Amino acid sequence: MKLLEEKIKNEGTAIGTDILKVDMFLNHQIDPILVEEMGKEFYRLFKDCGATKVVTIESSGISIAVAAARCFGIPALFAKKAAHKNVGNEVYSAKCYSFTHGNEYTMNVSKKYLSSEDKVLIIDDFMAGGNACNALIDIIGQAGAQVVGIGIAIEKGFQPGGKALREKGYKVRSLAIVESMNDGEITFTPEIDS
Amino acid sequence: MKLLEEKIKNEGTAIGTDILKVDMFLNHQIDPILVEEMGKEFYRLFKDCGATKVVTIESSGISIAVAAARCFGIPALFAKKAAHKNVGNEVYSAKCYSFTHGNEYTMNVSKKYLSSEDKVLIIDDFMAGGNACNALIDIIGQAGAQVVGIGIAIEKGFQPGGKALREKGYKVRSLAIVESMNDGEITFTPEIDS
Numbered sequence: 001m002k003l004l005e006e007k008i009k010n011e012g013t014a015i016g017t018d019i020l021k022v023d024m025f026l027n028h029q030i031d032p033i034l035v036e037e038m039g040k041e042f043y044r045l046f047k048d049c050g051a052t053k054v055v056t057i058e059s060s061g062i063s064i065a066v067a068a069a070r071c072f073g074i075p076a077l078f079a080k081k082a083a084h085k086n087v088g089n090e091v092y093s094a095k096c097y098s099f100t101h102g103n104e105y106t107m108n109v110s111k112k113y114l115s116s117e118d119k120v121l122i123i124d125d126f127m128a129g130g131n132a133c134n135a136l137i138d139i140i141g142q143a144g145a146q147v148v149g150i151g152i153a154i155e156k157g158f159q160p161g162g163k164a165l166r167e168k169g170y171k172v173r174s175l176a177i178v179e180s181m182n183d184g185e186i187t188f189t190p191e192i193d194s
Numbered sequence: 195m196k197l198l199e200e201k202i203k204n205e206g207t208a209i210g211t212d213i214l215k216v217d218m219f220l221n222h223q224i225d226p227i228l229v230e231e232m233g234k235e236f237y238r239l240f241k242d243c244g245a246t247k248v249v250t251i252e253s254s255g256i257s258i259a260v261a262a263a264r265c266f267g268i269p270a271l272f273a274k275k276a277a278h279k280n281v282g283n284e285v286y287s288a289k290c291y292s293f294t295h296g297n298e299y300t301m302n303v304s305k306k307y308l309s310s311e312d313k314v315l316i317i318d319d320f321m322a323g324g325n326a327c328n329a330l331i332d333i334i335g336q337a338g339a340q341v342v343g344i345g346i347a348i349e350k351g352f353q354p355g356g357k358a359l360r361e362k363g364y365k366v367r368s369l370a371i372v373e374s375m376n377d378g379e380i381t382f383t384p385e386i387d388s
Contacts, residue, residue, distance in 0.1 A: 029271045029307045032264035058253035066257040070226035077223045113223045
């Protein structure tokens with residue numbers, strides 16, 4: 001998605017070869033027009049997947065997930081992060097290690113909002129190692145629901161998360177795939193356009 | 195806002211006289227069409243305030259804040275919650291006690307995204323005692339920015355937060371003001387329509 005790639009180049013900050021900060025427009029301050037366009041683009045890419053629900057993880061995925069869900073006319077649902085596991089039968093939960101924060105957390109989804117009849121489109125802001133996405137897939141599996149697509153705003157193509165999920169057969173589409181970062185120079189992989 | 199009041203009556207759950215759960219459509223699962231309409235309504239109520247930025251608190255305020263910000267054509271910004279204070283001069287921060295979670299947390303906003311030239315419209319999903327909103331007002335004050343309006347989705351009118359802020363002179367508008375809850379029966383206060 002050219003609009004997002006341009007935004008990353010113009011306003012993002014690449015630190016070293018691995019850290020990409022986009023808190024100017026995506027995960028602290030949010031550009032609502034960009035988010036709207038991202039939602040439309042996810043709809044274009046996944047409109048034939050039969051999704052009944054968009055699922056994301058708090059907090060940075062929420063705005064994009066809601067924009068996409070509006071295009072589909074289906075609900076959005078966000079997994080809640082908890083420092084320690086909520087006990088009880090009322091939630092599906094999975095543990096996830098965050099490299100960004102250097103800690104393990106538990107994400108929770110109420111059993112009321114995912115069922116075996118759901119076809120889930122996962123949306124998130126970033127994909128690197130794929131830990132968060134895999135935890136979400138675990139939760140969706142616990143509900144007996146089906147993952148019909150994975151839409152990522154920014155994928156770090158030089159990390160293994162996206163590749164591993166594609167090899168497992170998931171339809172993964174990323175609006176911008178960063179191929180490499182070097183001295184602040186960001187190179188993108190051409191997008192998969194369908 | 196009739197649409198929101200109806201949604202609360204039909205899908206919300208009142209527990210006792212104080213707890214109102216709206217995780218079916220607002221703060222866990224999200225109805226994107228409702229959120230869009232709420233954004234438009236906040237725009238209608240605050241369009242003359244000269245806002246340059248919409249500021250909210252993660253996570254449940256984000257979708258509404260972004261919907262409103264899109265109507266205004268200005269950025270949204272969300273304060274990040276941290277279990278302990280981020281040290282350093284790079285963030286404005288304020289402590290807040292959460293009655294929902296029974297703990298104190300610190301909310302942080304990067305100094306990069308709030309300045310003395312900003313006119314801030316605060317948007318949040320709930321107002322009860324007003325703790326979170328007051329912490330956000332503290333942060334906005336640290337930046338030398340001005341609060342030009344406070345838009346709340348659901349205000350608990352029987353708790354003191356909204357009244358205290360109105361008495362201080364803030365323009366507070368809530369899309370639904372719950373007057374009382376009793377045995378699952380929810381009564382609303384007529385809205386202020388401008």
